[in-house]
Amino acid sequence: xxxxxxxxxxxxxxxxxxxxxxxxxxxxxxxxxxxxxxxxxxxxxxxxxxxxxxxxxxxxxxxxxxxxxxxxxxxxxxxxxxxxxxxxxxxxxxxxxxxxxxxxxxxxxxxxxxxxxxxxxxxxxxxxxxxxxxxxxxxxxxxxxxxxxxxxxxxxxxxxxxxxxxxxxxxxxxxxxxxxxxxxxxxxxxxxxxxxxxxxxxxxxxxxxxxxxxxxxxxxxxxxxxxxxxxxxxxxxxxxxxxxxxxxxxxxxxxxxxxxxxxxxxxxxxxxxxxxxxxxxxxxxxxxxxxxxxxxxxxxxxxxxxxxxxxxxxxxxxxxxxxxxxx
Numbered sequence: 001x002x003x004x005x006x007x008x009x010x011x012x013x014x015x016x017x018x019x020x021x022x023x024x025x026x027x028x029x030x031x032x033x034x035x036x037x038x039x040x041x042x043x044x045x046x047x048x049x050x051x052x053x054x055x056x057x058x059x060x061x062x063x064x065x066x067x068x069x070x071x072x073x074x075x076x077x078x079x080x081x082x083x084x085x086x087x088x089x090x091x092x093x094x095x096x097x098x099x100x101x102x103x104x105x106x107x108x109x110x111x112x113x114x115x116x117x118x119x120x121x122x123x124x125x126x127x128x129x130x131x132x133x134x135x136x137x138x139x140x141x142x143x144x145x146x147x148x149x150x151x152x153x154x155x156x157x158x159x160x161x162x163x164x165x166x167x168x169x170x171x172x173x174x175x176x177x178x179x180x181x182x183x184x185x186x187x188x189x190x191x192x193x194x195x196x197x198x199x200x201x202x203x204x205x206x207x208x209x210x211x212x213x214x215x216x217x218x219x220x221x222x223x224x225x226x227x228x229x230x231x232x233x234x235x236x237x238x239x240x241x242x243x244x245x246x247x248x249x250x251x252x253x254x255x256x257x258x259x260x261x262x263x264x265x266x267x268x269x270x271x272x273x274x275x276x277x278x279x280x281x282x283x284x285x286x287x288x289x290x291x292x293x294x295x296x297x298x299x300x301x302x303x304x305x306x307x308x309x310x311x312x313x314x315x316x317x318x319x320x321x322x323x324x325x326x327x
Contacts, residue, residue, distance in 0.1 A: 019046070020076070037224060039225060046215055048202075048214055048217065053205055053320055066078075092169045093172075094157065105144055110163050113163060158171075166198065168199045210231070235301060242277065245292040251287045
């Protein structure tokens with residue numbers, strides 16, 4: 001298990017060395033500000049998500065962090081280096097715009113990508129065959145990319161991202177276009193990488209992936225990052241909700257319910273009181289409310305996203321997710 005991220009960048013700095021750090025990153029294109037003051041920290045060995053709708057600035061942020069483009073303002077550091085190109089061999093990057101030479105065989109494509117990261121080509125090809133075998137695609141090693149299914153071709157490109165055993169893996173919308181089976185395989189692969197000590201950062205517009213995988217997230221909307229920190233701290237920005245069912249509809253115990261209570265018949269919904277649930281339980285029992293059921297439900301990451309980024313950004317996120325599921 002990964003140690004939990006702190007709610008602030010400062011706690012991350014104290015607890016674990018950083019794989020990536022961004023301070024005040026700004027990027028403009030033709031007078032339009034695409035990224036406006038991004039701050040984030042990614043501890044080594046973390047799974048970290050950049051969460052937001054398309055056009056929010058996720059890809060531009062990743063490209064600045066990797067040194068593919070330079071920020072107009074701000075500082076980015078990778079393993080403490082301010083020039084990411086100097087340690088590019090430590091990084092595996094899967095861009096959103098996928099592409100492999102269609103005439104290459106699967107193992108050759110992986111080997112080619114490894115060679116681009118400094119591996120001897122023969123070694124990279126051998127490693128490519130091994131990776132294909134490990135991931136259930138050994139039978140496709142000698143097939144041309146054009147002969148593979150879309151999911152298989154995406155797996156080949158992902159393996160090409162990992163062939164040189166990077167310390168940091170950056171994936172831009174890696175789940176896009178994958179069916180549920182291949183999405184599950186990718187999630188397991190990401191967890192395995194982190195268990196082995198590799199830092200994984202990925203962008204996504206699908207909240208479920210971030211909630212299942214990530215210990216930390218940066219929520220990005222309109223080029224700004226209104227929140228960067230642990231998933232738990234994001235969820236805790238919204239009070240937990242109490243769902244209560246009582247046998248009685250009225251009684252002196254009702255005075256103990258919080259002011260924001262909503263109810264229909266014998267069902268009651270309200271925020272968990274700051275004093276905790278115990279004083280309320282005493283009042284319910286002593287007042288003979290007749291507790292039939294009681295549950296405390298923490299806010300999900302989707303609710304936290306709505307709270308932090310706003311309704312418009314959340315709606316755009318949901319529409320993109322629905323459109324992708326319909327394809």
